[in-house]
Amino acid sequence: MSKANKACPYSKKCGGCAHQGKTYEQQLQIKQQKEQSLLGTFSKVLPIIGMENPYNYRNKVHAAFTKDKKGNIICGSYIQGTHQILDTAGCMIEDEVAGKVINAIKQLATDFGIKTYDEDRKTGILRHVLVRTGHKTGQVLVIIVLGTYVFPSKKNFIKELLKKCPYITSIVININDKKTSMILGNKQKAEYGKGYIVDELCGLSYRISPKSFYQVNAIQTEKLYKTAIEFAGLTGKETVLDAYSGIGTIGMTAAASCMKVISVESNKDAVFDARLNMKSNNITNIEIHVDDAGKYITSLARNRQTLDVVFMDPPRAGSDKPFLNALLTLKPKKIVYVSCNPETLARDLKHLTTNGYNAKKIQPVDMFPWTDGIETVVLLEYK
Ligand code: SAH
Numbered sequence: 001m002s003k004a005n006k007a008c009p010y011s012k013k014c015g016g017c018a019h020q021g022k023t024y025e026q027q028l029q030i031k032q033q034k035e036q037s038l039l040g041t042f043s044k045v046l047p048i049i050g051m052e053n054p055y056n057y058r059n060k061v062h063a064a065f066t067k068d069k070k071g072n073i074i075c076g077s078y079i080q081g082t083h084q085i086l087d088t089a090g091c092m093i094e095d096e097v098a099g100k101v102i103n104a105i106k107q108l109a110t111d112f113g114i115k116t117y118d119e120d121r122k123t124g125i126l127r128h129v130l131v132r133t134g135h136k137t138g139q140v141l142v143i144i145v146l147g148t149y150v151f152p153s154k155k156n157f158i159k160e161l162l163k164k165c166p167y168i169t170s171i172v173i174n175i176n177d178k179k180t181s182m183i184l185g186n187k188q189k190a191e192y193g194k195g196y197i198v199d200e201l202c203g204l205s206y207r208i209s210p211k212s213f214y215q216v217n218a219i220q221t222e223k224l225y226k227t228a229i230e231f232a233g234l235t236g237k238e239t240v241l242d243a244y245s246g247i248g249t250i251g252m253t254a255a256a257s258c259m260k261v262i263s264v265e266s267n268k269d270a271v272f273d274a275r276l277n278m279k280s281n282n283i284t285n286i287e288i289h290v291d292d293a294g295k296y297i298t299s300l301a302r303n304r305q306t307l308d309v310v311f312m313d314p315p316r317a318g319s320d321k322p323f324l325n326a327l328l329t330l331k332p333k334k335i336v337y338v339s340c341n342p343e344t345l346a347r348d349l350k351h352l353t354t355n356g357y358n359a360k361k362i363q364p365v366d367m368f369p370w371t372d373g374i375e376t377v378v379l380l381e382y383k
Contacts (some may be wrong), residue, residue, distance in 0.1 A: 001117045006055065008322040008370075010088050015080025017093065017370035024054050028366060031374045035364045038342045039376070042349050042359035049143040049223050052370035057217040061098035062086075062183055065109070073116055075106050075129070082211075089130070093370055095375065097167065098131035101142055104164040105129050112157055117147030119179050125151060127176060128183050132208060134199035136216035139169040143210050145176050145183060158191055169193050172210055184211055197275070201225065202253045204281045212270040213246040220367045224375055225253050227363050228311060231336050231379035234258045238308035241300075241332070243293045243323070248274030250311050250338070251286055261286040264296040292323035301326040309334045318344025321351075328355050335380040340367070342374055349378065356383055 011020035019027040028050045035045045051057065063075040066085045073210045076088035088094075089103055109116070113123035126143035142161075151157070151173065158171055169278075170193025176185030188195075188210060196209045201218060202225050208214045215221040228250060234257035242251030247270050255261050263286055265271050269294035271290045278286050289296055294313070300307070312319060318341060327335065335357065341343035343361070353359055357380040367375040 006092050008092050010086060013079055013086050014088060016077055016091075018372035019370050024050065024369065025204070027369065028113065030360065031364060031366060031372075035342055035362070035374060038346045039349065039359075039362050039378075042346075042353060042378070043362050045362045045364065048364040048366055048374075049220070050366045051217075051220060051369055054366070055092050056094060056096050057219060057369065058094045059098075059133045059135055060214070060216050061091075061094045061102065061133075063102045063129045065106075065126045065128060066118075067116050073106055075102060075124075078276055095131070095133045097140060098133055101131050101140065101161075101165050101292060102129050103166065105144065105160060108157060108160055108164070111160075112153055114152075114157070120176070122147070124142075124148075132197050132209065132214070134197045134208075136200040137198055137205075138167070139197040139199070140165075140167055140194075141170045141172065141195075141208075141210070142168055143172045143174050143184065143188070145174045145185065147175075147177050149175055154191070157248060160371060162192065169197065170195055173337075174210065185246055201249055204249075204252055204277075206247050206252075206277050207273050207280070208247060209269045211275050212267065212273045212294055215249075215367065217367045220365055220375070221249075224365045224367065224377060225250060227365065227377045228336050228338055229254055229257065231361060231363075231377060232309045232311070232334060234309065239306055241297070241307050241310045241312075243297065243310060243312040244314045245274065245288070246313075248277050248286070248288065250313060252277060252281060252283055254309075254311065255285055256282045259285065262300075263288045264291050264293050266290065266292050287291050294320045294326070297326040297330070298322050301329040305330065307332040309336065311336045311338065312324075313338040315342075316341040316344065318348050324348060324351050327352070331356070331382050333382055335336065337376075337378045337380065339376045339378070340373060345376055345378065349380075352380055356380065358383055 117124040117127040130143040174188035238258040242263040245265040251261040361379040
C-alpha cells in the first residue's frame with residue numbers, strides 16, 4: 001500500500017474527492033464501515049480490495065472549457081454541485097497522459113485564437129475535451145466537443161496537436177450545441193485514427209467508442225471481474241445472463257467457463273462495440289440484445305427461459321422492480337450483483353432476500369480512491 005499520501009492543491013474548491021486530507025488507509029476503513037452499516041445485515045462484508053498506488057487511475061478524463069474575466073482560457077472540472085469550471089491541471093486521480101493532452105489543447109486554442117463556447121449566448125467554439133486512454137494498450141482517444149459546426153483551421157489544429165502529443169491514436173470531433181449537462185452531442189466524426197480505443201481486460205481485448213461505458217479504473221476492474229467470476233463458480237454447463245452488459249466485458253470474461261451467455265444492454269453504441277468485441281475475441285457462445293434490461297428479462301420470464309447464473313451490473317440508480325420481479329420468477333440458482341452504489345444495492349438486496357434469496361458473500365472493491373464511491377460484488381443464492 002502506498003505510504004506517501006499526496007496532497008491535492010484543488011481539494012478545497014473542487015469537491016470531487018470527499019476523502020482529501022485523509023490517508024489512503026483511513027479512506028479504506030471509512031468505506032469498509034459504510035459497507036458494513038449498509039450491507040452487514042445481509043452477510044459478512046469481506047475486507048475491501050484497495051489499490052497499491054491509488055493515483056492517476058481514471059482512464060476517462062473530462063475537461064470543460066471557458067474563459068476567465070481577463071479572457072484567458074481555463075479548463076478543468078465543474079466544482080461539485082455547480083456549473084463553475086475550476087482549472088484542475090495535474091489532478092491526482094486522472095490519467096497523466098490525458099492531462100498532457102488537455103493542456104496541449106488549451107495552449108493551442110490560445111495560439112489559434114479559438115474562443116470557448118458560451119452556452120447561454122450560443123457563441124464561441126470549444127466546449128469540452130474528453131480523453132480515454134487504454135491502460136494496457138496505451139492507446140489515446142481525444143474527443144473535442146464543439147458548440148458549433150464551424151472550426152476554422154481544424155486541419156492545422158489537429159496537425160499541431162499531433163505534433164505536441166504524438167502518442168494520440170485517434171481524434172474525434174463531436175458537436176454539442178444543446179443547452180445540456182451531457183458532455184457529448186449526437187454528431188461526431190473521426191478526424192484522425194479509428195474513432196475508438198482498444199484496451200485489454202482479463203486477457204481479452206475490447207474496442208471502446210466515445211459513448212460506450214467502460215469502467216474508469218482498469219486495474220481494479222480486473223480484480224472486480226475476477227471476484228464476480230469466482231463468486232459465480234461456473235462449471236461449463238450454465239446458461240448465464242449478463243444484464244446491463246455495456247461493451248460486453250463481464251459476459252465475455254465468463255464465456256469460456258459456461259455454456260452460453262445472453263447479454264442485454266440499452267446503449268446502442270455499447271452493443272455495437274460488444275458485437276465486434278465478441279468477434280475479435282473469437283467468442284461464439286454469446287447472444288447480445290439491445291433492450292431495457294427490465295423489459296428483456298420480463299420477456300425471458302414469460303418464455304420460461306432457464307437461467308443458471310445472472311450477473312447484473314446496473315447504473316447508480318440500481319435495478320428496477322420489473323427486472324427484480326422477473327428475476328424472482330426465473331429463480332436463477334445464483335445472482336452475482338455488481339454495484340457502484342451501496343445504497344441502491346441495499347434496497348435491491350432487501351427485495352431479493354425477502355423473496356427467496358440469501359446473500360452469501362459481499363466483496364467491496366475500491367474503484368474510486370479519494371472519492372466516496374465504492375464498488376461491491378454480492379453473491380446471492382436461491383434458498
Ligand atoms: N457491465 C458493464 C457495464 C456496467 S455500467 C461493465 O462492467 O463495463 C451499466 C450499464 O448499464 C451501462 O452500459 C448502461 O448503458 C446500461 N444501462 C443503463 N440502464 C439500462 C437499462 N435500463 N437496461 C439495460 N442497460 C442499461
